Amino acid sequence: MAGAVHVRELRRSFGATVAVDGASWDADAGTVTALLGPNGAGKTTTVECLEGLQRPDAGVVRVLGADPWRSGAEHRARVGVMLQEGGLPTTSRPLPLLRHLADLYRDPVPVADLAGRLGIESFAGTTVRRMSGGQRQRVALAAALLPRPDVLFLDEPTAGLDPHARLAVWDLVRAEAARGACVVVTTHSFEEAQRLADRVVIMAAGRVVADGTLDEVRGGRTLEDVYFALTTGAAR
Ligand SMILES: Nc1ncnc2c1ncn2[C@@H]1O[C@H](COP(=O)(O)OP(=O)(O)OP(=O)(O)O)[C@@H](O)[C@H]1O
Numbered sequence: 001m002a003g004a005v006h007v008r009e010l011r012r013s014f015g016a017t018v019a020v021d022g023a024s025w026d027a028d029a030g031t032v033t034a035l036l037g038p039n040g041a042g043k044t045t046t047v048e049c050l051e052g053l054q055r056p057d058a059g060v061v062r063v064l065g066a067d068p069w070r071s072g073a074e075h076r077a078r079v080g081v082m083l084q085e086g087g088l089p090t091t092s093r094p095l096p097l098l099r100h101l102a103d104l105y106r107d108p109v110p111v112a113d114l115a116g117r118l119g120i121e122s123f124a125g126t127t128v129r130r131m132s133g134g135q136r137q138r139v140a141l142a143a144a145l146l147p148r149p150d151v152l153f154l155d156e157p158t159a160g161l162d163p164h165a166r167l168a169v170w171d172l173v174r175a176e177a178a179r180g181a182c183v184v185v186t187t188h189s190f191e192e193a194q195r196l197a198d199r200v201v202i203m204a205a206g207r208v209v210a211d212g213t214l215d216e217v218r219g220g221r222t223l224e225d226v227y228f229a230l231t232t233g234a235a236r
Pocket residue numbers: 014017018019020037038039040041042043044045046236
């Protein structure tokens with residue numbers, strides 16, 4: 001299905017701060033889109049509008065053809081979300097927590113599969129409170145993948161992960177796209193964008209300053225050069 005994620009002329013302000021200033025881009029099923037941009041560029045605000053956590057002031061956002069602000073439980077079950085903070089209950093251990101979440105879904109990925117691929121067994125006895133940041137992130141990612149979502153939003157999924165875990169996450173994300181999911185990843189890592197993404201959207205000061213396939217956006221230069229050329233002076 002084309003156009004799994006659709007953003008048109010999106011605007012969202014907080015008081016005098018225009019967080020998103022008329023952004024437009026699309027992402028298709030079976031692809032990974034990397035959303036890049038300096039701190040404060042409007043990436044999280046855009047993604048939260050797509051997740052139905054924030055309401056746009058103007059413009060249109062659609063996920064799987066639905067307005068995420070008004071959509072119900074059935075729609076939400078098709079959308080996987082991994083937030084930076086994780087939002088995991090602090091006294092849980094990872095495997096019972098994931099098994100409990102799996103029970104909420106009709107056809108979950110087996111917990112043992114995800115736990116194995118993300119190396120979660122090695123800290124199975126640790127409560128969320130005592131986990132390292134990277135361990136929490138792996139559990140949050142496993143939780144987002146459990147329902148086999150059609151659309152997956154990942155906010156800096158490998159920030160702070162060790163190199164082995166990073167590779168495992170990249171493999172899993174590519175596998176999600178290969179089975180047909182539309183994956184949107186916000187990242188500050190050029191390596192991550194280049195390893196993962198079919199398409200790249202670069203935001204600066206609330207606007208989209210580049211949008212295309214990785215090769216289109218690079219245009220024969222490095223992604224890093226293009227990024228700095230388009231975003232320097234736009235940080236806030
Ligand atoms: N709830 C809020 N109240 C006030 N201002 C906000 C709020 N959320 C975001 N902003 C502002 O909107 C702008 C865009 O923030 P946003 O979090 O979308 O950026 P970002 O691109 O995700 O940044 P980062 O890379 O740091 O995560 C920033 O100036 C931020 O301070």
